[in-house]
Amino acid sequence: MKKHNFNPGPSILPQYTIDETIKAIQNFANTGLSILEVSHRSKEFDAVMDETNALFRELLSIPEGYGVIFVGGGASTQFFHVPYNLLEKKAAYLNTGEWASRAIKEAKLFGEVEVVASSEDKNFTYIPKEYKIPTDADYFHITSNNTIFGTELLEDIDSPVPLVADMSSDIFSRPVDVSKYALIYGGAQKNLAPAGLTFVIVREDVLGKVSRPLPTMVDYRTHIKNNSMFNTPPCVVVYSALMTLRWLKDLGGVKAMEKLNKTKADLLYSEIDRNKLFKGTVAKEDRSRMNVCFVMAPGYEHLEEEFLNFAKGKGMVGIKGHRSVGGFRASLYNALPLESVQALVDCMKEFEAAH
Numbered sequence: 001m002k003k004h005n006f007n008p009g010p011s012i013l014p015q016y017t018i019d020e021t022i023k024a025i026q027n028f029a030n031t032g033l034s035i036l037e038v039s040h041r042s043k044e045f046d047a048v049m050d051e052t053n054a055l056f057r058e059l060l061s062i063p064e065g066y067g068v069i070f071v072g073g074g075a076s077t078q079f080f081h082v083p084y085n086l087l088e089k090k091a092a093y094l095n096t097g098e099w100a101s102r103a104i105k106e107a108k109l110f111g112e113v114e115v116v117a118s119s120e121d122k123n124f125t126y127i128p129k130e131y132k133i134p135t136d137a138d139y140f141h142i143t144s145n146n147t148i149f150g151t152e153l154l155e156d157i158d159s160p161v162p163l164v165a166d167m168s169s170d171i172f173s174r175p176v177d178v179s180k181y182a183l184i185y186g187g188a189q190k191n192l193a194p195a196g197l198t199f200v201i202v203r204e205d206v207l208g209k210v211s212r213p214l215p216t217m218v219d220y221r222t223h224i225k226n227n228s229m230f231n232t233p234p235c236v237v238v239y240s241a242l243m244t245l246r247w248l249k250d251l252g253g254v255k256a257m258e259k260l261n262k263t264k265a266d267l268l269y270s271e272i273d274r275n276k277l278f279k280g281t282v283a284k285e286d287r288s289r290m291n292v293c294f295v296m297a298p299g300y301e302h303l304e305e306e307f308l309n310f311a312k313g314k315g316m317v318g319i320k321g322h323r324s325v326g327g328f329r330a331s332l333y334n335a336l337p338l339e340s341v342q343a344l345v346d347c348m349k350e351f352e353a354a355h
């Protein structure tokens, strides 16, 4: 039976990425060796890193003056690398969920943190709109897509201070005006590659301003200067990321991807709104295109387990909701085809007809 992969992360990747990674594991760039066993200092791997960097810049239209780096450690490591590099006195944060809360906790180790607004009062089911960004903050931190709670900031906001965004789960899902940001980071395992890779896009003029000493590996300038090869990068994962970027370029880039992502999300949200058995969990204007959260409608709560099993029987994978929301979460990342969303919608319709 065909599987429809709605996993939240690590998550579905393009078949192209998987196939090309397999080929490189068998014979990398005609070296007669596996990419698993070649030096990251080889000219063949150098070319991989260069092309990954170049395609990253091209597909996101990253302006001059920005460094793009690839490191390990996950987005969670960036929760402290960001304040380490940028927080001198005070930083402002918008608390929109679990990941934002974790970023806030780490930043507090480095200085004063002002949480300008939080949606915790309603279990993070919306994105606060009324807040003031303090002009004396060293930076303002947002989480553009809240993977667990299913809300998303679909526009690039204006900030009077350097804007920092965790884009782990929506990077490459839509065009981004990078010039509005000082720094964008994320783990690659949602929309780009297998786990093990973290990307950071940083405007170089915000670096080197804090007075604390920075360990070499923490200092972003180290990685910019060394083309992400100061130490050994996760070579295979970088290769897979490159394959996803080639696939994305072939499909027409982030503009084409945004169109497809809109279609996919609209299809599923329409069904949630139409179907008497289900209801969405977040404010409509803040609905995420990447992670769609929904629960059984009032009166039908007892059917949750039954629907999960029914959907599983139809090939749906990974739709159980996160424990802090309950119900269901369908992640519609770039590589998920429209036909998988259609299959889930059909499944919801069939289940409704049977009840």
Ligand SMILES: *Cc1c(COP(=O)(O)O)cnc(C)c1O
Binding pocket: 009, 073, 074, 075, 076, 077, 099, 143, 145, 146, 147, 166, 167, 168, 169, 186, 187, 188, 190
């Ligand atoms: C998954 C996720 C993280 C955590 O990423 P790791 O790479 O596991 O540290 C952080 N932020 C967001 C928005 C995420 O979706």
